[in-house]
Amino acid sequence: MAYLSNWKSLECEPLVAMFAESSPQVGTGHVVEMLSIAHVARGQGIPVELWVNRGTAGNLISESPCRVNVIDDFSVSSLRDVARGLTRHECGLVVTNFRRISNSQIETLGDNGRRVACIDELGNTRLDCDLVINPSIVSRYHSYASDNPDFRLITGPAYLPLADDYRELNQRPRSFSGGIGNVVVAMGGVDRCGSTLKIAESLRDWRPGITKHIVLGASFMYRSELENILSQTNHLDFVIYQDLRSLTRLLFEGDVGFTAGGNTLYELACVGTPALVLYEDDHEMEQGIEFQRNGFGVCLGRGVGVTKSRIWRELDKLEEPDVRETWSRKGRSVVDGQGVERVLASLSALCSNDSAVQTRTP
Numbered sequence: 538m539a540y541l542s543n544w545k546s547l548e549c550e551p552l553v554a555m556f557a558e559s560s561p562q563v564g565t566g567h568v569v570e571m572l573s574i575a576h577v578a579r580g581q582g583i584p585v586e587l588w589v590n591r592g593t594a595g596n597l598i599s600e601s602p603c604r605v606n607v608i609d610d611f612s613v614s615s616l617r618d619v620a621r622g623l624t625r626h627e628c629g630l631v632v633t634n635f636r637r638i639s640n641s642q643i644e645t646l647g648d649n650g651r652r653v654a655c656i657d658e659l660g661n662t663r664l665d666c667d668l669v670i671n672p673s674i675v676s677r678y679h680s681y682a683s684d685n686p687d688f689r690l691i692t693g694p695a696y697l698p699l700a701d702d703y704r705e706l707n708q709r710p711r712s713f714s715g716g717i718g719n720v721v722v723a724m725g726g727v728d729r730c731g732s733t734l735k736i737a738e739s740l741r742d743w744r745p746g747i748t749k750h751i752v753l754g755a756s757f758m759y760r761s762e763l764e765n766i767l768s769q770t771n772h773l774d775f776v777i778y779q780d781l782r783s784l785t786r787l788l789f790e791g792d793v794g795f796t797a798g799g800n801t802l803y804e805l806a807c808v809g810t811p812a813l814v815l816y817e818d819d820h821e822m823e824q825g826i827e828f829q830r831n832g833f834g835v836c837l838g839r840g841v842g843v844t845k846s847r848i849w850r851e852l853d854k855l856e857e858p859d860v861r862e863t864w865s866r867k868g869r870s871v872v873d874g875q876g877v878e879r880v881l882a883s884l885s886a887l888c889s890n891d892s893a894v895q896t897r898t899p
Contacts, residue, residue, distance in 0.1 A: 552628040553578065553585045553884070554619075556646075558611060558635045559593040561756055565726035566800040567634040568597050570656065570698040574632075576602050577701060577877045588619060594726070594755040596780050611635065616645045624649045630888055632656065640665050652887055656698070656880075659820060664688075668887050670880055672697035674803075674827045674871065675820070691883055697803050697876040702785045704874030706808045711865055713792070713858040719748040720852075721791035721810070723784055723801050724840070725817075726754030732815050732840025734762055736795050739845040741770040743852065750787060753779040793855050797840065798825040806833050806868030811861050813851055815840035832867035 557571040568589055578585045579602045588606045589598065598605045608615050623631070623646075631646045634656040643666045647653040654668040660678035665685045671678060671692045679692040720740065724733045733751065740749045753760065757779065767775050781787070784801070788794055789808040796802045798814045798821030805812040812834035814825030825836030835851055837843045855861055 552623070552626050552630075553583060554588065554623055554628050554631045554646075555585055556588045556611065556631065556633045556635070558590050559597070559726075560590070561727050561729055563636040564799065565594060565597060565754065565756070567636070567656075568593060569700075569726075569800065571632075571634050572597065572601055573698045573700045574877055574880060578881060579603055581881070583881070594780075596755055596782075600782065611642065613639075613641050613645050616642055620645055620648045620651075623651065630654065630884065632884065637662075638664070654884060654887060668883065670696050670883065672803075672876060673820075673824065674831070675823045677823075678820070689887065691879075694803060694806075694872045695876060696879050696883075697800070697872060698880050699804060699807060699872075699874050699876055700783065700785060701877065702783065703804060703807045706785060706789045707869055707872070707874040709789075711809050711862075713861040713865065715858060716856040717744070717747060717792045717852065719750065719791055720793050720795070721750045721752065721787055722795040723752040723788070724754075724795065724797045724815070725799055725801060727756045727758075728754060728797065728817070729758070730817050730841050731759045731762070732797060732817065733757070734759055734766060735840060735843065736815065736848070737763055737766050737775070739848040740775075741766060743849060745774060747774065749775050750791065751775055751777045752781060752784060752787065753777065755780050792861065793852065797821055798836070802828060802834065803872050807872040807874045809865035809869045811855055811864040812868070813837055813848070815843050828868070828871070831871055833864050833871060834868070 555571045557568040559565045559568045571587060575585050575587060586604045587601055588608055590611055591607055591609050628651060630652050632654045638655055643653050653666040655664055655666045656670045658673050660671055661680050663682040665683055668689045669681055672694055674694050681690060722733060722736050788805055788810050791810045794805045794810045794812050796805060796812050796814055798816040802812055814834055814836040816822040816825055817840055828834045829836050837847055
């Protein structure tokens with residue numbers, strides 16, 4: 538897709554400033570999305586820099602293809618200082634990716650005529666930015682009001698910024714035969730409620746000899762408790778990973794994946810690996826239910842409350858290869874891995890005042 542060949546002719550060419558938050562409460566997904574955008578943008582010659590808040594995991598910062606600026610927080614006073622620097626560097630476009638952004642933050646970042654685009658996931662608010670990109674599959678999150686007469690909105694999973702290798706694996710053929718051969722557990726960068734422990738305990742006595750891959754995020758707090766659970770079983774069944782640079786290959790090679798219902802759910806759909814959702818937050822529940830309505834995955838319930846018997850029942854259903862193949866096909870049709878290209882094309886259109894950017898849900 539030739540989507541930004543004319544970027545350097547746009548008025549925002551000197552710098553695209555990207556802002557993303559990370560914390561134990563909101564996880565690391567916002568930063569990961571912006572890194573995916575930055576990698577492709579840099580490859581296209583688009584000048585980008587990233588701002589993150591203090592406390593963002595060092596391994597995420599080290600993976601950035603562009604300069605990363607660490608600030609204390611994203612309060613209006615902190616952003617006001619940043620905005621003055623953006624003016625000196627002739628920045629024409631700001632892109633934010635927060636759990637929630639306020640119009641005070643938007644006004645500060647948009648000082649001196651800069652355009653502001655917000656990647657947002659929860660909606661149902663008033664945002665006076667120039668563009669909102671909401672990649673959620675849940676349509677009720679796509680509702681916005683705005684006092685900006687030029688406000689633009691694009692929505693749907695087609696705009697989720699996934700790493701480039703997801704697009705390639707989305708197109709790679711998959712075949713399912715026989716029963717489940719391996720399981721992947723990836724509950725996000727934090728897993729503050731410890732759902733990984735519940736799943737590991739449930740898998741401990743399920744199908745000895747089947748490999749169970751346990752992925753721990755950079756901020757996972759229950760490592761000792763997990764090791765205690767696994768000490769009571771055959772360790773050879775379990776492989777533990779922490780701070781993986783990429784989950785893509787591991788998710789693609791899994792027969793079944795456990796997820797909390799955040800970005801990893803979209804990633805499993807993209808590579809066609811059937812998902813079982815044990816959610817942590819309400820918006821993750823709604824995403825799990827919506828994917829289930831679209832024929833991909835099952836939302837089992839809140840992670841800490843799901844029983845071992847329920848997990849086993851759902852795994853038993855997925856022993857049938859035709860079921861896994863159907864889910865795989867449905868998931869890949871919902872998330873195709875080309876979100877970064879679409880996001881960058883929309884940013885390009887915003888900078889050039891292209892009317893092609895408009896409200897739509899692909």
